[in-house]
Amino acid sequence: MINKKINDAFNQQINEEIFSSYLYLSMATYFDNQGMTGFSHWFRLQAQEEMFHAMKFYHHIVERGGRVLLKAIQKPEINWESTLSVFKASLKHEQHISSCINDLMDLSTKEKDYASRSLLQWFVDEQVEEEASFTEIIDKLNLAGKQGQMLYMIDRELSARQAGINPFDSSQPEAE
Ligand code: FEO
Numbered sequence: 001m002i003n004k005k006i007n008d009a010f011n012q013q014i015n016e017e018i019f020s021s022y023l024y025l026s027m028a029t030y031f032d033n034q035g036m037t038g039f040s041h042w043f044r045l046q047a048q049e050e051m052f053h054a055m056k057f058y059h060h061i062v063e064r065g066g067r068v069l070l071k072a073i074q075k076p077e078i079n080w081e082s083t084l085s086v087f088k089a090s091l092k093h094e095q096h097i098s099s100c101i102n103d104l105m106d107l108s109t110k111e112k113d114y115a116s117r118s119l120l121q122w123f124v125d126e127q128v129e130e131e132a133s134f135t136e137i138i139d140k141l142n143l144a145g146k147q148g149q150m151l152y153m154i155d156r157e158l159s160a161r162q163a164g165i166n167p168f169d170s171s172q173p174e175a176e
Contacts, residue, residue, distance in 0.1 A: 002064035006113050009104055010057045015071045016100055017057065021050035023093060026076040027086050038159030039083065045161050052167035053123070059170060060119050083151065084141045091134040098127040 002010075028043035061068050080086045101123045108116040137154070144150035 002061060002066040002116070003111060003113065006108065006111055006116050007061060007066040009107055010061050010066075010116075011069050011071070013100060013104060014054045014057045014068065015073065016097060017050050017054035018070075019074050019076070020093065020097060021047045021054065022073055023076040024050060024090070026078055027080075027090065030078070030080060030086065031083075036083070036155050038155035038157065039086075042158035042161050045163060048167060049164050052164060053126070055167045055170075056119065056122070060116070064115065084138065087134055087138045087141060091131065091138060094127065094130045094134055098131065101127055 024043045025047040028040045028047060031037075031040035031043060058068050077089070080089060101120060105117065105120045105124065108114075108120055137158075140154055141151075144154060
């Protein structure tokens with residue numbers, strides 16, 4: 001059985017992850033509006049991945065006899081100055097999420113909740129990847145500068161991102 005403190009904290013993290021999904025979907029619309037379909041595709045898949053993260057917490061709470069309570073989702077930003085500023089804002093957001101995961105790990109340790117620690121270890125590793133992938137794209141954008149041709153090439157590259165799993169399909173092993 002999951003204890004109330006952890007249950008409440010995980011419900012808050014579900015909200016953080018769904019907001020992340022909403023934020024990245026908003027970024028996708030920003031790129032759609034500019035006809036940058038590769039960037040838009042990449043952010044739509046990122047939005048899907050964030051919903052998968054939310055559902056990992058959801059399944060964990062349910063499996064341990066807790067109660068998922070959904071909260072209001074904050075309105076995301078809708079405009080940015082440039083492609084680079086979108087990715088810088090994304091990286092900053094991921095750093096915030098990493099900090100949330102670290103706080104949850106601290107709480108799980110304090111509460112001696114080893115099942116939660118196991119789940120959270122997956123997120124600790126995932127956040128390293130998340131921050132690295134945004135940083136890599138920022139580096140490429142910095143190299144591209146204002147060269148339209150290079151920006152076009154990055155757009156093409158991002159259009160190749162493969163779809164992940166359906167976050168709502170609990171029969172898939174990754175959702176367990
Ligand atoms: Fe769920 Fe991108 O952190």
